[in-house]
Amino acid sequence: MEETTTLLSFKAGRVDFNPPSKTAYPLEAKGRITLSRYNDEETPLLSFVWEPRGPSKNDPAIKTEDFTIFPKEAEWVPVSTCSTGRAYVLKFNSSSQRIIFWMQESPDPSNSSTLTESDKKIAKRVNALLQDVHAPENDEDDAAEPTGDIEMSEGANGTSPAQDPQLVNLLRSITVPAADSVYGATNSGDASRVLNIFDVYSQNEMIAYASSLPEGHPTLACLYELLPEGVSHTRSELLDVLQSPQFSQGVDTFCTALRTGSDIGIGRIVARELGYEYKGEGMPGLIRGLAEQLRTEDSESNKADDDML
Incomplete structure (x- = not known):
């Protein structure tokens, strides 16, 4: 396995999609998304990994999902129709692949369903890295990792998640x-x-x-x-x-x-x-x-x- 350098890591869970009802249901497992670059400087590919954390790590039914993404191949887009939580879609531009995640960083105390400033900063950095794995980090993109988790019990409309591209x-x-x-x-x-x-x-x-x-x-x-x-x-x-x-x-x-x-x-x-x-x-x-x-x-x-x- 090629060695990588972590560029960004934040807490997020997976979302399951029901095509007949067009409803997305957040899975309870706690998780983490890690974006990394390969240490080979000639490789512009981005490693995007979702893995379970906490007690979910010991559940054999919950698998780590690992995506290798080409530059400009994908976008990190908020789910605007989500009214019960903070959700994003990893949207692939060259195909119909859609993978939905829900943010598990600390919410806004006054409105747990609204995207926080931290969510937006993370999203900006994710999109910069999806464009160019060597994108410089600046103060505006810097997103310190907050502590704490949230729970999300209801679904949100979204698009069908993709299977592991491998x-x-x-x-x-x-x-x-x-x-x-x-x-x-x-x-x-x-x-x-x-x-x-x-x-x-x-x-x-x-x-x-x-x-x-x-x-x-x-x-x-x-x-x-x-x-x-x-x-x-x-x-x-x-x-x-x-x-x-x-x-x-x-x-x-x-x-x-x-x-x-x-x-x-x-x-x-x-x-x-x-x-x-x-x-x-x-x-x-x-x-x-x-x-x-x-x-x-x-x-x-x-x-x-x-x-x-």
């Missing part, structure tokens, strides 16, 4: 042997027109590939290690993840960030994460880099076979 793990798991598909895109000159990884190697092809691997295959073992925490390392669970809307949404989010993040060098970061030679920004750079990696691996494999003859 974006870094998902993007790493995309590197499966799709040589023919990748070669086709690069050799035909179509790489510049590819907008999504699924345009080159479909979700169904990924599922078929994972299904075809024999038990004990090194690639299968590697894919198991990339499954979200708490998920059993079985082929059935792996296929469930690959078929899930969260996986598809995670790939879409990653591709959007790759296409729009060339100004901050996202392509170079992805190349380092996936272990291929950097071949430029955007989807063309990703495809050319992966294609070159696959050609190299094929050549080395063929040479090894020849040496054995």
Whole structure:
């Protein structure tokens, strides 16, 4: 696990959303949100972690939620329709993902449902870090951590919370042997027109590939290690993840960030994460880099076979 430096930490709980009634219900568990940056200065990604605190830490049913967020990918927005407490939505701009939280810092004694100045300062700092993990901190953004908790018993209207993106793990798991598909895109000159990884190697092809691997295959073992925490390392669970809307949404989010993040060098970061030679920004750079990696691996494999003859 990469080392991180904490930038901001504050108390907040999770909110459950009921789609039929369009009502959000605050969960009782006490929690904390921590925003951190990775100590690798070239990595502009933000670590956004919600974890239980107090007695809730010992409840096995309450899991830590860990999000890795690209610059400008999300916003921290107050829920204006919440009349019984102070709630915010982590809103992802590149997808429909919405995760709702309720503030557990000390409320205004005169009105526990009104956002406090501390809430607003925290929100300003969160949004600054979501824009740029290296955003400087100043007196206006500085939010000292108040003490105390609040309870919130009624729901608030909101939007559906997202599942854990697990974006870094998902993007790493995309590197499966799709040589023919990748070669086709690069050799035909179509790489510049590819907008999504699924345009080159479909979700169904990924599922078929994972299904075809024999038990004990090194690639299968590697894919198991990339499954979200708490998920059993079985082929059935792996296929469930690959078929899930969260996986598809995670790939879409990653591709959007790759296409729009060339100004901050996202392509170079992805190349380092996936272990291929950097071949430029955007989807063309990703495809050319992966294609070159696959050609190299094929050549080395063929040479090894020849040496054995």
